[in-house]
Amino acid sequence: MSWESEFRVILAGDLLAAARALLGVHLVCGSMRARIVETEAYGDDPGSHAHRGVTPRTKVMFDRPGLAYVYFTYGAHWMLNVTAQPEGNPGAILIRAAEPIAGLEEMRLRRLKAKSSVELLNGPGKLAQAFEIDGSFYGVDLLNRDSILRLEEGSKVGKVQNGNRIGLARGKGDGLPWRFFDADSLKFVSRSTDGPSR
DNA sequence: AGTGTGATTATCT
DNA sequence: GATAATCACACTT
Numbered sequence: 001m002s003w004e005s006e007f008r009v010i011l012a013g014d015l016l017a018a019a020r021a022l023l024g025v026h027l028v029c030g031s032m033r034a035r036i037v038e039t040e041a042y043g044d045d046p047g048s049h050a051h052r053g054v055t056p057r058t059k060v061m062f063d064r065p066g067l068a069y070v071y072f073t074y075g076a077h078w079m080l081n082v083t084a085q086p087e088g089n090p091g092a093i094l095i096r097a098a099e100p101i102a103g104l105e106e107m108r109l110r111r112l113k114a115k116s117s118v119e120l121l122n123g124p125g126k127l128a129q130a131f132e133i134d135g136s137f138y139g140v141d142l143l144n145r146d147s148i149l150r151l152e153e154g155s156k157v158g159k160v161q162n163g164n165r166i167g168l169a170r171g172k173g174d175g176l177p178w179r180f181f182d183a184d185s186l187k188f189v190s191r192s193t194d195g196p197s198r
Numbered sequence: 199a200g201t202g203t204g205a206t207t208a209t210c211t
Numbered sequence: 212g213a214t215a216a217t218c219a220c221a222c223t224t
Contacts, residue, residue: 075206
């Protein structure tokens with residue numbers, strides 16, 4: 001059984017376990033490769049786009065696990081999520097930050113504001129910009145080796161920390177500790193009000 | 199090192 | 212018409 005098939009089973013299982021399992025996994029596109037170090041889980045809770053049911057934007061959240069859920073927000077930023085939960089149940093894991101491994105030159109082409117390699121991918125909007133991810137990636141199967149953007153087996157994560165999800169309005173899903181990050185890669189994790197002090 | 203704010207548009211009410 | 216799973220920059224301490 002391939003790693004891809006096994007990972008899709010993990011994504012179909014417990015939502016928070018899926019968010020933890022994505023830590024350490026590699027995100028690959030062309031010559032670019034990065035190791036995921038921060039994720040957030042969204043299911044059917046008040047902070048999730050799926051909370052109000054199926055819409056044209058959220059329909060992929062109800063599709064099978066392992067697909068790309070990409071959306072645009074704040075009039076400026078694209079966000080990359082990996083769908084989770086079995087088909088029919090809503091779920092997505094937001095990829096918030098990653099450690100660049102290869103193709104840093106290509107990432108820098110679009111991340112001109114990054115003053116160091118740390119700033120290439122340490123935030124969901126930055127990561128999408130570096131990988132040139134936009135709406136055209138909506139629904140791409142990230143567990144298909146022929147896809148332009150895909151997930152590949154990565155390295156184990158030693159210690160996983162968690163905290164509250166970031167950027168949600170009060171009473172709209174804040175307070176749920178559904179954010180996970182690699183405690184040994186804090187320097188590549190996005191800045192936050194809730195996260196590690198630096 | 200911390201706080202505050204403008205940018206800018208797809209999506210839904 | 213309001214809101215947003217953010218970022219970058221200005222300004223204060």
